[in-house]
Amino acid sequence: xxxxxxxxxxxxxxxxxxxxxxxxxxxxxxxxxxxxxxxxxxxxxxxxxxxxxxxxxxxxxxxxxxxxxxxxxxxxxxxxxxxxxxxxxxxxxxxxxxxxxxxxxxxxxxxxxxxxxxxxxxxxxxxxxxxxxxxxxxxxxxxxxxxxxxxxxxxxxxxxxxxxxxxxxxxxxxxxxxxxxxxxxxxxxxxxxxxxxxxxxxxxxxxxxxxxxxxxxxxxxxxxxxxxxxxxxxxxxxxxxxxxxxxxxxxxxxxxxxxxxxxxxxxxxxxxxxxxxxxxxxxxxxx
Amino acid sequence: xxxxxxxxxxxxxxxxxxxxxxxxxxxxxxxxxxxxxxxxxxxxxxxxxxxxxxxxxxxxxxxxxxxxxxxxxxxxxxxxxxxxxxxxxxxxxxxxxxxxxxxxxxxxxxxxxxxxxxxxxxxxxxxxxxxxxxxxxxxxxxxxxxxxxxxxxxxxxxxxxxxxxxxxxxxxxxxxxxxxxxxxxxxxxxxxxxxxxxxxxxxxxxxxxxxxxxxxxxxxxxxxxxxxxxxxxxxxxxxxxxxxxxxxxxxxxxxxxxxxxxxx
Numbered sequence: 001x002x003x004x005x006x007x008x009x010x011x012x013x014x015x016x017x018x019x020x021x022x023x024x025x026x027x028x029x030x031x032x033x034x035x036x037x038x039x040x041x042x043x044x045x046x047x048x049x050x051x052x053x054x055x056x057x058x059x060x061x062x063x064x065x066x067x068x069x070x071x072x073x074x075x076x077x078x079x080x081x082x083x084x085x086x087x088x089x090x091x092x093x094x095x096x097x098x099x100x101x102x103x104x105x106x107x108x109x110x111x112x113x114x115x116x117x118x119x120x121x122x123x124x125x126x127x128x129x130x131x132x133x134x135x136x137x138x139x140x141x142x143x144x145x146x147x148x149x150x151x152x153x154x155x156x157x158x159x160x161x162x163x164x165x166x167x168x169x170x171x172x173x174x175x176x177x178x179x180x181x182x183x184x185x186x187x188x189x190x191x192x193x194x195x196x197x198x199x200x201x202x203x204x205x206x207x208x209x210x211x212x213x214x215x216x217x218x219x220x221x222x223x224x225x226x227x228x229x230x231x232x233x234x235x236x237x238x239x240x241x242x243x244x245x246x247x248x249x250x251x252x253x254x255x256x257x258x259x260x261x262x263x264x265x266x267x268x269x270x271x272x273x274x275x276x277x278x279x280x281x282x283x284x285x286x287x
Numbered sequence: 288x289x290x291x292x293x294x295x296x297x298x299x300x301x302x303x304x305x306x307x308x309x310x311x312x313x314x315x316x317x318x319x320x321x322x323x324x325x326x327x328x329x330x331x332x333x334x335x336x337x338x339x340x341x342x343x344x345x346x347x348x349x350x351x352x353x354x355x356x357x358x359x360x361x362x363x364x365x366x367x368x369x370x371x372x373x374x375x376x377x378x379x380x381x382x383x384x385x386x387x388x389x390x391x392x393x394x395x396x397x398x399x400x401x402x403x404x405x406x407x408x409x410x411x412x413x414x415x416x417x418x419x420x421x422x423x424x425x426x427x428x429x430x431x432x433x434x435x436x437x438x439x440x441x442x443x444x445x446x447x448x449x450x451x452x453x454x455x456x457x458x459x460x461x462x463x464x465x466x467x468x469x470x471x472x473x474x475x476x477x478x479x480x481x482x483x484x485x486x487x488x489x490x491x492x493x494x495x496x497x498x499x500x501x502x503x504x505x506x507x508x509x510x511x512x513x514x515x516x517x518x519x520x521x522x523x524x525x526x527x528x529x530x531x532x533x534x535x536x537x538x539x540x541x542x543x544x545x546x547x548x549x550x551x
Contacts, residue, residue, distance in 0.1 A: 021370035028367055029385055032426065035400030036392070038407070051407040101301055108298025120298060123305045126313075129534045131484035133501055137508060137523050138312030141516075145315055161308045164301070222393055224487060229508065243395045247491055252399060260396050267391045275384060 036264060043257035046071075050252065061258045076255050083242035084259075087221055090152070090238060094159035095216035101160065102167025103209055107201070109168065110175040124165045132225025135162055140229040150232030158230040159220045166219065167212030174208035316527065319520030324513065332521035342503060346525070349500035352417065353483035357429075359422040360478045361471070364429035368470070369463070371430075372437035383434060390427045397424055398491050412494050420492040421482050428481075429474040436470030437463070479533055484526060500526065 042050055046059040063069045067076045109120050127135060139158050143150055182204075186196040202209075224240035231241060246253055323329045336342050371382050389397060401420040405412055440463070448458040482488075486501035504526065507519025 021366075021373075025367055025370055025382065028363065028426075032386070032389060032423065035397065035404045035423070036389070038404060039396075039400050042403075050403045101304065104297045105301035107294045108296065108301065111295040112298060120302060120305075123302070123309070126305075126309050129480075129530065131480055131526075131530060133484045133486060133504060134313075134316075134523060134527060134530065137504065137519070138316050139308065140508065141315040141319055141520065142308070142312040157308065161304075164304075168301075218391065224393075224395055228487075228505075240393060240395055243393070243399065244487055244491075247395070247399050247402075252403075256396075260400075263396075264392060268388065271384060271388060271391070275380060279380065 039257055040261045040264065043261045046254070048254055050254075050257075060254055064255045064258045077253055079237060079242060080253060080255060080259075083237045083239050086152070086236060087238040087240075090155055090159060090227075091217050091220040094156050094163055094220045095213050097156070097160045098163035098167050098216045099209055099213045102164045102212055103171050103205060105164070106168045106171035106175060106205075106208075110172065124168050127162050128165045130162075132162070132223065133229075136226040136229030139226070143230065150230055151234055151236055154230045154232065155227055155236065155238075158226045159216075159223065162223070162226060163216035163219050166215050167209070170212035170215065171205055171208040174205045178204045313527075316520050316523050319517050320524040321521075323517060332518050335518060336521060336525070342522075345498055345503055346500050349483060350529070352421070352499065353479050355418060356421045356425065356482045357475055357479045359418065360426050360429040361474065363422070364426055364474065365433055365467075365471070368430045368433035368437055371434050372440070373442075383431075386427055386430050386434075390431075394424050395487060395491070398488050402491055412492060413496055414493070417489055417492045417497060421485070421488060424488065425478045425482060428477040432473040432477065433467055433470040436467050440466050476533055480530060483529060483533075 038051075042053070043060055044056050044058065045053050046057050047054040059069075059071070063076050067078070067081065068074075069076065105124075109117055109124075112120060130138075135158070139154070139161065140150075143154050148154060183196055183200050186200045187193065191199065221239070223238075224244060227238050227241055228244070231237070237245070243252075243256065246256070320332055321328055321330065323331060367386065371379060371386075398420055401416070401423055402412065405416050405419075410416065444462055444466075445458055448462045453461065484501050486499065486505040489497055489499040490502060500522070504519055504522045507515040507522060
C-alpha cells in the first residue's frame with residue numbers, strides 16, 4: 001500500500017482531529033507572525049513611538065529612501081546607511097572568500113584518506129557547533145594576542161571562519177555524486193589541469209558553490225555575536241550591531257520599520273521563487 | 288584517478304586556516320582562563336567564580352531558562368511538526384515554509400518586534416517576556432528538524448502497527464516517537480545552545496533587569512577592561528564545557544541541514 005493511500009485512510013478515520021490539528025497550526029502561525037505583522041503595519045504610520053497610530057502614510061519609506069524627513073527637516077541617522085553599506089560589503093566579501101576557500105577545501109577533503117578525512121571533517125564542524133559568543137570571544141583574544149587592531153578586516157576574517165564550513169558541506173554532496181573519471185578523461189583528451197578544472201570540475205560543483213555562497217551571505221548578514229566582538233571600537237557597525245545599540249538606547253529609529261518590512265518582503269519573494277523552482281525540478285526528476 | 292588525488296593538497300590552506308583561526312583561539316581561551324593579568328598560572332579565575340554566589344546563581348538560572356525554553360519549544364513544536372507530517376494538507380510545502388520563514392529574519396529584529404508587542408499590550412518585560420521571546424525566536428529551529436525526520440518516515444509502518452492491534456497511543460509511543468528521536472535531539476541542540484549562550488536577546492527582552500550567563504561573559508570583555516579578560520575567559524571555558532556536553536547529544540552533520548531550514 002503506498003503512503004498516500006495510508007494517509008487518506010488515517011484521515012478519513014478522524015476528521016475531527018484533523019480540523020483540530022489545522023486550527024492548532026494556524027494559531028501557532030498567528031502568534032509566530034504577530035510581531036512581524038505589527039512592525040509591517042506600523043511602518044505605514046509616522047509616529048516616533050511604536051504602537052502609536054497617527055494615520056496612514058508612506059512617510060517612513062520616503063524618509064528611508066531620501067535620508068531626509070521633509071516634515072521635521074531632520075536627517076535620518078546617517079549611521080543607519082553606513083551600517084547598511086558595511087553589512088553588504090562584509091557579506092559579499094566574506095561570502096566570496098568562503099566560497100573559494102570552502103570549494104578548494106571540499107575537493108581536498110574528498111581526496112583525503114579515511115582517517116585524515118575524518119579529522120579534517122571534525123575540525124570543519126567545530127565553528128558550526130560553537131555558539132557565536134565563543135567564536136567571537138576566541139577570535140577577539142586571538143586578535144589581541146597577535147596585536148591586530150580590530151576593524152573591517154577582522155570582521156571579514158571572522159565571518160569567513162563561520163561561513164566556510166557551510167560551503168564545504170554544500171559542495172561535498174556534488175563531489176560524491178560526480179564521476180571522478182570525467183576529470184581524468186578531460187586530461188586524457190588533452191586538457192591542461194587548469195582547463196579541466198574550469199571546464200569540468202567547476203561546472204559540476206557550481207550548484208553547491210552557489211548555495212554555499214547564498215547561505216554564507218545570509219549567515220553573514222544575520223550575524224550579531226561574532227561581529228560584536230570583532231568589530232572594535234572605531235565606530236564600525238553592521239545592521240545587527242546598529243539595531244542592538246539603537247534598541248539599548250531606548251527608542252528604535254522609526255526608519256528601521258520600513259527597512260525591516262522591505263527585508264521581510266524580499267526574503268519572502270526569494271524563498272517562494274526558490275521553492276517553486278526546486279519543486280519543478282523535483283517533478284521533472286520524478287518523471 | 289591519481290591526478291585527481293593530487294588535489295588532496297588543496298585541503299592544506301584550509302587546515303592551516305582552521306588551526307590558526309579556530310583551534311588557536313580556543314586554546315587562547317584556555318590559556319587566558321588559567322592565567323592572571325601578568326600571565327602567571329593561576330586557578331583564581333575559577334575560584335573567583337565559584338565564590339561569588341551571584342555569578343553561580345546566574346549560571347544556574349541561565350541553564351534553567353534555556354532548559355525551560357527548550358521544553359516549551361519541544362512541547363509546542365512537536366505537535367506542529369507531527370500534524371504537518373501526517374495530515375495531508377493540500378500544500379504541505381507552503382505550510383512548512385511558513386514555519387521556516389522566520390528563521391531567515393534577523394533575530395534581533397524579531398526580538399525587538401516581540402518587545403514592541405509586549406509594549407503594545409502593556410505587558411511587563413521580565414521573566415515572562417524572556418521565556419516568550421526566546422521560545423518565539425527559536426521555535427522554528429525545533430519544528431524543522433522534527434518535521435524533517437517525521438516526513439521521511441515510512442507511513443506504512445503506522446498501518447502495520449494498527450493491523451497488528453496497536454491503538455493510536457501505542458502506535459505513537461512505540462513507532463512514531465522512537466523514529467523521530469534524531470529530529471528531537473537535533474532540535475534540542477539547536478534551541479538549547481543559542482539560548483544558553485545568548486546575551487543580546489535577554490538584555491532587550493528584560494530591559495537589562497535579568498542577567499544571563501552570556502551577558503556576564505560579554506560584560507567581562509566590555510566594560511571591565513583588560514583586568515576582567517582572564518575572568519571572562521574562565522567563564523567562556525565553563526560555557527564551552529556545557530556546549531561540548533550538549534553537542535554529544537545531536538549529530539553534528541545535521542546542523543548544516545537544519546541551518547535556515549535546509550531551504551537551499
